[in-house]
Amino acid sequence: MARGRLRAWFQRCQRELPWRRTRDPWAIWVSEVMCQQTRVDSAIPYYERFMRLYPTTADLAAAPVDELLSLWSGLGYYSRARNLHRAATQVMRDHGGRIPCTESEFRALPGVGAYTAGAVLSIAFEQPVPAVDGNVRRVLSRLEDLAAPTNRQLTVIADSWIDRRAPGEWTQALMELGALLCKPIAPECDACPLREECRARRHGTVAERPEPRRPPKVKEVHLWAFWDETAAGLVLERRPDQGIWGGLWMVPLLARESAAAPFDPRRAAAAGISLQCAAQPLPAVIHLLTHRRILLHPLRVRLAQPWPAEWERVSGEALSRRGTPTSLARIGRAAKAQMDREWLAAPQEKSVG
DNA sequence: AAGACGGGGAC
DNA sequence: GTCCCAGTCTT
Incomplete structure (x- = not known):
C-alpha cells in the first residue's frame, strides 16, 4: 500500500538525471561513485565529461590514471577515482570485462562499499539488495522514529521494505524522497506519500530524527x-x-x-x-x-x-x-x-x- | 567505534 | 560562521 504510493510519487516527481536515462551497469556505477558524499548537482557536469571520455569499463581501464585524476580535479575524495580505475582494470582482468552482477563479487572491487553495491545491484541488475545512503538513513529514521540507528539496523529495515518486483525503482524512490521532500531542514511532510505511516511525524519528532552526528574536532x-x-x-x-x-x-x-x-x-x-x-x-x-x-x-x-x-x-x-x-x-x-x-x-x- | 579523506552549496 | 551531501577504507 505505502509502497504503491511511494512509487507513484516517484514516477510523478522524480528529477531528470543523466544516469536515469540508462540501465548500463557501468554508467550507474560511475554515477554512484561520483555522488558519494557529493551533491548531485555538483557531480552532474563531471559525470557528463566522464561518460564522454570513458563510455565503457574498458575505456577507463585503458586510460592513464593521471588523465582520470585530471578529469576528477575539483570533485574531491580522489581515492574514489584511483579505486574506480583499479576496479575497472580488475573487471577487465578477472571478469572478462563484464561487471559482476553478484553482490559478493561486485562488493569485492575497490571503492565499492555496502551502499554502492546495493545501489548498482538493484538499479542496474534489478536485484533485491538494500542501499542505505544519507537520504535513506533519514527517511527510515523518521518512518520508524529512531534517534540514532546503526547502519546494521537500517539495512535490516531497508531490506524488509524492498519492493521485490521493482528493486531498482524502489531504491531510487527511497533516495529521491529523502532528497526532495524528507530533507534535513524544512521537510515537506504535507506532500509526503508516506505521511500516514511516519512515526516521527505522529510523534512530532521529525526535526530531531535522526540525531545529528557530533562534528569532528578540527x-x-x-x-x-x-x-x-x-x-x-x-x-x-x-x-x-x-x-x-x-x-x-x-x-x-x-x-x-x-x-x-x-x-x-x-x-x-x-x-x-x-x-x-x-x-x-x-x-x-x-x-x-x-x-x-x-x-x-x-x-x-x-x-x-x-x-x-x-x-x-x-x-x-x-x-x-x-x-x-x-x-x-x-x-x-x-x-x-x-x-x-x-x-x-x-x-x-x-x-x- | 573513530578518524581520514575534498569541496562546495545552502542557510 | 554551520551543516552535510547517492560513503569507503583504515586503524
Missing part, C-alpha cells in the same frame, strides 16, 4: 608551500597515493610547526628541499576540510637541483592536463596578486625586454 595544520614558477613552468610534486590529495600534482609542501615558526633551511634540506635564493612569503591560504584547517603558507622560491624524483617543472598548457587540488589555484591567485602589486610598486624594473 585540527589546525600549517604547511609551507614552495612556489617556484619560471617561464618554463611551475615545479610540482606528485603526491603519494595515501593522504590528502593523493595522486594529484601539487607544489612541494613541508610541515610548519606553527603559524609563526620561521622557515628553517636546514630542516627543509633534510626533506630534500633546498633553495637557490631567499624565500619571499605570501599571505596564507586557508583550506577547510571536515576535520582539518590547513593553513598553506606560500613561499616564492627558486628550488635548487637536484630535485626528488617525483618533482617536475610543468608548463601552463601541460598543467591543465594534470590532476591538481583546488588549493593549488588559490595559491596561484595569491602569488599572481603579489606580483601585480610589485609591478605597480616598481613598474620600471619589470619593463618588457
